[in-house]
Amino acid sequence: MTRTVGILIFDGIEVLDLGGPFEVLSVATRLAGRDGEAAPFQPVLIGASGAPAVGRGGFRVLPHATLDDHPPLDVLIVPGGVMDAPLADPRVREWVRAQSARVEVLASICTGAFLLASEGLLDGRRATTHWEDQVDLQAQFPALTVVPDVAWVDSGAVVTSGGISAGIDMTLHLVERLHSRALAERTARQMEFRWSGQGLRDGVNP
Amino acid sequence: MTRTVGILIFDGIEVLDLGGPFEVLSVATRLAGRDGEAAPFQPVLIGASGAPAVGRGGFRVLPHATLDDHPPLDVLIVPGGVMDAPLADPRVREWVRAQSARVEVLASICTGAFLLASEGLLDGRRATTHWEDQVDLQAQFPALTVVPDVAWVDSGAVVTSGGISAGIDMTLHLVERLHSRALAERTARQMEFRWSGQGLRDGVNP
Numbered sequence: 469m470t471r472t473v474g475i476l477i478f479d480g481i482e483v484l485d486l487g488g489p490f491e492v493l494s495v496a497t498r499l500a501g502r503d504g505e506a507a508p509f510q511p512v513l514i515g516a517s518g519a520p521a522v523g524r525g526g527f528r529v530l531p532h533a534t535l536d537d538h539p540p541l542d543v544l545i546v547p548g549g550v551m552d553a554p555l556a557d558p559r560v561r562e563w564v565r566a567q568s569a570r571v572e573v574l575a576s577i578c579t580g581a582f583l584l585a586s587e588g589l590l591d592g593r594r595a596t597t598h599w600e601d602q603v604d605l606q607a608q609f610p611a612l613t614v615v616p617d618v619a620w621v622d623s624g625a626v627v628t629s630g631g632i633s634a635g636i637d638m639t640l641h642l643v644e645r646l647h648s649r650a651l652a653e654r655t656a657r658q659m660e661f662r663w664s665g666q667g668l669r670d671g672v673n674p
Numbered sequence: 675m676t677r678t679v680g681i682l683i684f685d686g687i688e689v690l691d692l693g694g695p696f697e698v699l700s701v702a703t704r705l706a707g708r709d710g711e712a713a714p715f716q717p718v719l720i721g722a723s724g725a726p727a728v729g730r731g732g733f734r735v736l737p738h739a740t741l742d743d744h745p746p747l748d749v750l751i752v753p754g755g756v757m758d759a760p761l762a763d764p765r766v767r768e769w770v771r772a773q774s775a776r777v778e779v780l781a782s783i784c785t786g787a788f789l790l791a792s793e794g795l796l797d798g799r800r801a802t803t804h805w806e807d808q809v810d811l812q813a814q815f816p817a818l819t820v821v822p823d824v825a826w827v828d829s830g831a832v833v834t835s836g837g838i839s840a841g842i843d844m845t846l847h848l849v850e851r852l853h854s855r856a857l858a859e860r861t862a863r864q865m866e867f868r869w870s871g872q873g874l875r876d877g878v879n880p
Contacts, residue, residue: 487733633868
């Protein structure tokens with residue numbers, strides 16, 4: 469089966485928080501295709517509108533779909549960066565909350581965890597974020613428990629990751645969880661990425 | 675001084691070959707700014723035209739400038755991916771050759787080395803590319819010497835790197851070479867990237 473993986477894009481997005489997971493999913497799908505396998509993943513960049521998102525450093529990326537018009541998602545990834553724009557947009561927040569009830573896995577990278585937390589989606593869970601923001605995340609959202617020093621925390625329906633490159637580690641973990649360890653390892657090797665594998669599996673059905 | 679770093683974008687570009695170096699330069703500049711320092715780098719995405727480049731997996735990124743209209747470059751990075759489009763475009767090839775005579779450093783990531791090699795810019799040099807393509811690069815261009823098992827080869831005016839994530843390693847090396855080891859290390863830590871530092875310094879004035 470092909471899993472449709474939505475990646476939210478917004479003004480202020482951290483470029484590698486976006487490019488890393490997209491690359492992992494794209495390479496994994498290419499490698500599976502070499503074996504004649506149906507595409508395991510279809511990454512879809514989703515914007516609040518059809519306009520380009522202006523990421524940090526002025527990187528401009530175009531969405532494939534919008535909040536109002538996108539294929540049904542199996543996985544939703546919320547990247548990080550400067551979160552002011554998505555946090556200030558009630559449409560984005562409501563959409564993330566609505567998707568959280570539908571998808572198999574809801575994931576965040578870096579400061580994307582603040583968007584999940586602000587909707588209460590991390591309450592009662594262990595979670596992580598960029599090392600610089602861990603104290604803030606814990607202070608703002610005492611109903612979650614921040615885990616330091618891991619690339620990602622898999623609490624089943626919700627998976628959070630550390631900063632920037634940790635999103636690559638986490639997406640490789642999602643390839644392992646949703647497809648196979650073998651494909652995740654091949655993908656890391658194809659990307660010449662030193663995959664830490666350093667994460668916390670906090671139960672698959674919390 | 676601010677160095678303007680051009681990154682060539684084209685249809686078929688590998689997303690992380692683009693996003694990785696852009697992120698390194700952008701994060702390094704942000705961290706330097708925290709210390710009140712002038713921006714060390716200004717990354718500029720340069721397209722053959724002003725149209726979005728459609729990278730692998732359907733990722734669409736907008737250029738900041740075009741071959742005919744861009745600021746003077748101090749560094750030019752040629753990413754990899756499917757190289758058919760840039761190799762088939764005489765304007766792109768001629769522009770890369772012309773820039774090679776002007777910039778302080780010409781760099782390639784992954785299969786971007788094929789574009790440099792096709793213009794003779796790697797003749798007599800040691801160079802590297804994605805591990806899957808090393809045999810082809812050597813066979814097609816016997817005047818260069820392929821080095822396996824390194825993230826990058828710095829031959830002074832020209833720096834080449836291995837596949838995909840190796841472009842991050844290489845760009846961190848450029849931050850070290852053009853600014854400082856301290857800033858490169860801070861950038862890697864900010865990105866939570868496990869920087870190998872595994873490269874070959876082949877002389878700075880070959």
